[in-house]
Amino acid sequence: MVTRKSFLNNIKDLLMAIPVAGLPWLKNIYAKDMVSSRDLVVVKAKTITDTSIAAMVKVGLQEMGGIERFVKRGSKVIIKPNIAFNSTPDRAHTTNPFLVETVARICKNAGARVTIMDRPVHNARLCYHSSRIEEAAKRAGVNCEYMNRDRFKTVHVTQGLNLDTVDVYKEILEADCIINMPIAKHHNAAMLSLSMKNLMGVIGGNRGFYHVNLHRNIVDFNKAVKVHLTIMDGLRILTKHGPSSGGPEDIKETKTIIFGINPVMVDTYTAHYLFGIEPSSIGYLSLASHAGMGSINVNTYSVITKIV
Amino acid sequence: MKSKHWSLFRAIIQLAFWLIFIVSIVYLHDPLSDVRYGLYPSLSIYSIFIGSITGHTLKYTFLGIAIAVLTVLSGRFFCGWICPLGATIDASDPVILSKANNKQLKKVTRIKVLILLAALLIAFLGFNATGYSDPITIAYRGYELFLYPFISYIGSEPLSWVLPGYAARDYPFYYYNWIWPAIIFIGILALSLFFKRFWCRVLCPLGAIYALLSHFSLLRRTVDADKCVHCGACVKGCRMGAISVDGTGTVEHECIKCFDCLKHCNYDAIQFRFLPPYKSKSIAHPVKGITRKDLLIAAGSSVMIASTRLSLFAASHESHIIRPPGALTESHFLDACIRCGQCMNVCPTNALHPCMIEAGFYGMFTPRLVSRIGYCDFTCTRCGTICPTGAIQKLSLAKKQTFVIGTAYIIKDLCIPWSESTNCIVCEEVCPVQNKAITLDKKVVTNIKGEAVEVLLPVVHTELCIGCGICENRCPVSGGGAIMVRKPKLTMGDSYG
Numbered sequence: 048m049v050t051r052k053s054f055l056n057n058i059k060d061l062l063m064a065i066p067v068a069g070l071p072w073l074k075n076i077y078a079k080d081m082v083s084s085r086d087l088v089v090v091k092a093k094t095i096t097d098t099s100i101a102a103m104v105k106v107g108l109q110e111m112g113g114i115e116r117f118v119k120r121g122s123k124v125i126i127k128p129n130i131a132f133n134s135t136p137d138r139a140h141t142t143n144p145f146l147v148e149t150v151a152r153i154c155k156n157a158g159a160r161v162t163i164m165d166r167p168v169h170n171a172r173l174c175y176h177s178s179r180i181e182e183a184a185k186r187a188g189v190n191c192e193y194m195n196r197d198r199f200k201t202v203h204v205t206q207g208l209n210l211d212t213v214d215v216y217k218e219i220l221e222a223d224c225i226i227n228m229p230i231a232k233h234h235n236a237a238m239l240s241l242s243m244k245n246l247m248g249v250i251g252g253n254r255g256f257y258h259v260n261l262h263r264n265i266v267d268f269n270k271a272v273k274v275h276l277t278i279m280d281g282l283r284i285l286t287k288h289g290p291s292s293g294g295p296e297d298i299k300e301t302k303t304i305i306f307g308i309n310p311v312m313v314d315t316y317t318a319h320y321l322f323g324i325e326p327s328s329i330g331y332l333s334l335a336s337h338a339g340m341g342s343i344n345v346n347t348y349s350v351i352t353k354i355v
Numbered sequence: 356m357k358s359k360h361w362s363l364f365r366a367i368i369q370l371a372f373w374l375i376f377i378v379s380i381v382y383l384h385d386p387l388s389d390v391r392y393g394l395y396p397s398l399s400i401y402s403i404f405i406g407s408i409t410g411h412t413l414k415y416t417f418l419g420i421a422i423a424v425l426t427v428l429s430g431r432f433f434c435g436w437i438c439p440l441g442a443t444i445d446a447s448d449p450v451i452l453s454k455a456n457n458k459q460l461k462k463v464t465r466i467k468v469l470i471l472l473a474a475l476l477i478a479f480l481g482f483n484a485t486g487y488s489d490p491i492t493i494a495y496r497g498y499e500l501f502l503y504p505f506i507s508y509i510g511s512e513p514l515s516w517v518l519p520g521y522a523a524r525d526y527p528f529y530y531y532n533w534i535w536p537a538i539i540f541i542g543i544l545a546l547s548l549f550f551k552r553f554w555c556r557v558l559c560p561l562g563a564i565y566a567l568l569s570h571f572s573l574l575r576r577t578v579d580a581d582k583c584v585h586c587g588a589c590v591k592g593c594r595m596g597a598i599s600v601d602g603t604g605t606v607e608h609e610c611i612k613c614f615d616c617l618k619h620c621n622y623d624a625i626q627f628r629f630l631p632p633y634k635s636k637s638i639a640h641p642v643k644g645i646t647r648k649d650l651l652i653a654a655g656s657s658v659m660i661a662s663t664r665l666s667l668f669a670a671s672h673e674s675h676i677i678r679p680p681g682a683l684t685e686s687h688f689l690d691a692c693i694r695c696g697q698c699m700n701v702c703p704t705n706a707l708h709p710c711m712i713e714a715g716f717y718g719m720f721t722p723r724l725v726s727r728i729g730y731c732d733f734t735c736t737r738c739g740t741i742c743p744t745g746a747i748q749k750l751s752l753a754k755k756q757t758f759v760i761g762t763a764y765i766i767k768d769l770c771i772p773w774s775e776s777t778n779c780i781v782c783e784e785v786c787p788v789q790n791k792a793i794t795l796d797k798k799v800v801t802n803i804k805g806e807a808v809e810v811l812l813p814v815v816h817t818e819l820c821i822g823c824g825i826c827e828n829r830c831p832v833s834g835g836g837a838i839m840v841r842k843p844k845l846t847m848g849d850s851y852g
Contacts, residue, residue: 133732172387235783235784235795236779236783256831258780258784259779259831260777291785
């Protein structure tokens with residue numbers, strides 16, 4: 048159906064198309080310095096405090112080649128934490144707000160325009176508030192935006208396992224750099240909710256619908272959306288009753304942050320070392336490795352581990 | 356202040372009260388707002404009277420009583436200065452081109468007193484008629500359930516520039532059955548087609564109370580006989596028809612102290628002064644023209660209306676309707692609720708909606724939880740906190756999280772894992788109860804092709820389920836969903852119906 052909004056958007060897209068036609072060429076130039084020397088950087092700490100988190104992020108980004116490798120001056124960065132549920136940070140359903148704040152601040156100091164956003168399961172305003180992410184964004188001095196349901200754009204999935212098209216949030220498609228910041232937690236349907244599952248938060252449409260054939264859909268989302276950097280919050284992980292329940296006895300303090308570019312590798316490592324789960328038993332990981340999105344053999348990775 | 360300016364001053368105050376009313380609705384709709392400020396229902400002494408008769412007192416009663424005391428002192432100022440419905444009627448007058456009727460309507464203005472009488476009578480029979488007749492609740496429903504969703508839908512972009520987090524509201528939010536409050540609201544505005552302030556002069560029972568009180572009020576309109584030339588300018592301009600044809604006499608109980616006559620008078624003949632009632636006599640009294648026949652009609656119709664509270668006519672006693680957490684048992688709930696609709700406005704997930712007649716005639720405009728549109732948030736106690744009458748009890752968060760409003764039942768013929776042997780698990784994922792009221796049974800079943808497959812089958816633990824309805828809300832099965840929240844199977848109802 049052609050609504051007023053979509054009509055205007057079409058006209059805007061038409062006008063935009065002229066400068067955008069030059070973009071793929073520019074992208075190739077950027078892609079050259081995206082070459083990765085090591086797959087993962089794992090940073091561990093003895094205790095979880097605000098200062099130790101800041102130090103962990105600093106060390107981790109340094110080992111990844113510095114934030115300048117991902118964030119250019121004046122570029123548009125979107126940080127996508129997990130803010131899916133209306134619960135406080137101590138329940139380990141949402142990404143640690145201080146971690147988000149630290150990363151946002153570093154990106155901002157690198158000269159980027161930073162926006163934090165997610166599409167929560169519960170009411171967005173409540174989720175942003177109780178997860179303290181909104182507060183953290185305010186402290187870091189960056190934008191924290193709600194997703195508007197009118198601004199999803201349908202994109203084609205090349206060789207999708209289950210889906211031909213998905214609706215992706217427009218700003219995600221337009222951003223120069225997307226930093227995915229999931230929290231590692233147990234998930235009853237997907238076994239583990241990690242960085243690949245976290246991308247469901249930029250996808251529009253009926254969430255429930257995607258939970259049928261979930262594993263195939265997760266792989267398709269990752270085909271549709273390119274993430275430039277993944278920072279896994281493995282500070283306190285939920286090992287049971289996930290993703291939106293569970294008491295303090297289900298939470299394990301693993302005090303780890305994992306940095307990586309390939310989300311499949313980050314997830315494989317997290318599943319193997321933090322949860323002790325064989326990665327090939329997780330549906331979406333084995334499907335992704337079959338689709339050639341990354342190896343799920345942990346032994347082949349080049350990993351550097353730092354302890355702060 | 357010059358006497359001509361009083362009318363403008365009054366209009367500014369009226370606008371200010373109207374703005375407070377509007378802003379409070381928009382503010383309270385924000386999920387992070389402080390819900391203690393739902394003050395407007397308590398401004399109505401009518402709600403307070405009926406509430407005290409039916410046994411459910413309002414919060415902040417002092418507000419209504421203060422206004423009643425001020426009315427005795429300075430007349431029926433509430434209608435012209437504070438009342439949100441009165442302000443809306445005044446504002447819509449230029450739109451619908453209504454004209455003032457400057458005749459003193461001796462016959463029809465008694466109707467509002469009869470309505471008040473009937474409402475008090477049926478209150479003694481246990482029926483709370485506030486929701487059907489109180490102007491503040493009518494205005495509340497008109498703005499909250501009809502105008503605000505409507506305006507926020509067509510104006511979502513400009514509103515998002517002004518209001519924080521606007522896009523995040525579960526918009527386009529709307530209310531099931533919104534058309535009925537809208538018809539009543541617009542209908543009352545349209546009554547002004549007959550003449551200005553038709554509702555206030557003829558029907559409003561709150562206006563009737565203030566009319567009765569202000570008959571003895573001290574603030575009176577006096578006309579200087581030396582200056583008055585009987586030009587009739589004030590008579591024509593009076594929206595309440597409270598001035599006699601020659602311009603000198605006043606119907607005190609109809610005068611809403613809008614001070615328009617000061618503005619219209621070119622001879623400075625009119626003054627408002629504090630005088631004892633015997634010094635300036637009102638030319639009519641509020642109960643004038645009420646006959647024995649009227650009383651009999653009022654009494655008879657009140658018995659008929661009150662009878663709809665009986666289980667014979669009420670669908671309510673064993674109804675399937677899910678009430679918000681903390682609601683009293685059904686019959687007490689209906690008696691206590693004044694249908695102001697604030698619970699629906701403050702609900703962060705747009706889960707509460709007004710009933711039409713699904714809870715019986717008596718249950719009209721009471722809140723119900725429609726899980727397919729919104730769910731009851733696990734960490735929210737807003738509806739109980741704002742409820743002005745305690746129809747929805749204020750619950751602590753810990754208590755709310757165990758308060759059972761219903762139980763989820765899986766419809767196995769529709770459920771995807773049960774009927775098609777494919778994993779789905781959405782209901783289990785969203786269940787907020789600590790140890791999950793919905794769990795997944797891993798079973799090997801034979802699917803329709805005859806293959807043995809391993810499926811996770813959802814099952815509800817009815818002893819843990821609190822009926823928040825998020826499972827029904829998020830169920831991907833189109834239409835009504837494959838899981839539904841109903842009243843718990845076995846409960847001791849409040850009667851045997």
